[in-house]
Amino acid sequence: MNTHILPQPFEYVEPQTIDEALQYLSEHKEKVKIIAGGTDLLVQMKIGKVSPPCLLSLSKISALRYVIEESGLRMGPLTTFRELQMTPSISKRYTALFEATKAVSTAQIQTMGTLGGNLCNGSPAADSAPPLLVFRGKVKLMDAREERILSLEEFFIGPGKTALKAGEMLTEIELEEVNERTGSAFKKLGRVSADLSKVSIAVAIVRKDDLCKECRIAVGAVAPVPMRARKSESILIGKKIERSLIEKVSHQVSQEISPIDDIRSTAWYRREVVKAMARETIQLAWERAAS
């Protein structure tokens, strides 16, 4: 395999505005592929997995690069992992997302990779997915005629598959509001820190005194899509958090997932290790909700 060249020639367009981009997409549909940071797409093109006749680059559309905090959090898809890390509202309040951006591979990939690209690539191992799921993320998809808003759970369809239709573009990611009683955490297990996850997990807990008022748990790389572990969540909701209960939940998480054997790990190992990861992450989110 020659990863030194992009084997197929293609056209390249660089619209300046969202409208121009949507117009071009509506005219060329399947023939054009969006490129953001290129860290997924160019690798796929180099190994010959995809060979689009045309690339539409988002890099000149500054209106897709922002983080705004008002009630919840709204993020432009072109925002890079590095930019997300530098955003105080994320490091202070959306801790699980902050930790996930730090856990993405290397300094170079964090500089290049975008939030939108991470989601639209549709990988079950996308590191931003579990935290966005526990903050009940929604995505705004636009084409030249209309826009629709989906929950992130509806957006992920299968490995490499999302709800995006030809001619559509992701234009915003929205997270719900968190308050000082929310605590969250993210953990990832990879072979080395620069690698994709074997298992990733995010937890968000809303605490009221000694009770767990709300709890959301999401796991990555252990099912065809990044997923919420709802049965596990329900064990904690309304309960007093104790060690034995956390133990029970971590076993439930292991039951709820449907992992496979692949180059990064085995199904058996994923079911085992997710228990320990769930224990630690729930504990950490709970402690953070308290302080």
Add this chain to the structure above:
Amino acid sequence: MSKTKLYPLKININGVWKKAKVAPEESLLKVLREKLGHTEVKEGCGKGDCGACAVLLNGKPVNACLTLALQADQQKVVTVKGIGTPDRPHPLQESFVKRGAIQCGFCTAGMLVSAKNLLDENPNPSRDEIKKAISGNLCRCTGYKKIIEAIEEAAQKIRQTIYDKR
């Protein structure tokens, strides 16, 4: 197959604006090496894993093998040669030489780019922060120990200079 259309590219490399005609499918790495003479930037894996091709794009480290040349149009690129020169080496370059952090040298250009970015952002990094900063740069020779020591030493030198200037 039809001949690919070439587009004009204008790019600032190490402070000098340069021009070239490039095809969309040419990576920044390929154009730097083959059209602009910047062979100090190395090519290893070609898919983002090894960091041999790392350059600073607008001050931030990227892998040139996963950047289209056209994505860098009108932007500023710094290669290892822009970090310092043989007459006026950067403290990192001095320490790398002095500490034996270079063996075959293939990883060095990318390694220095990542280290430079780290020290620009954090002149007093911990060992863990250094390891994290160079985790996208593979070295098959040194075992990393001497590289980490060289970065620590350079950081110290830089802090001293800042202190002396006060």
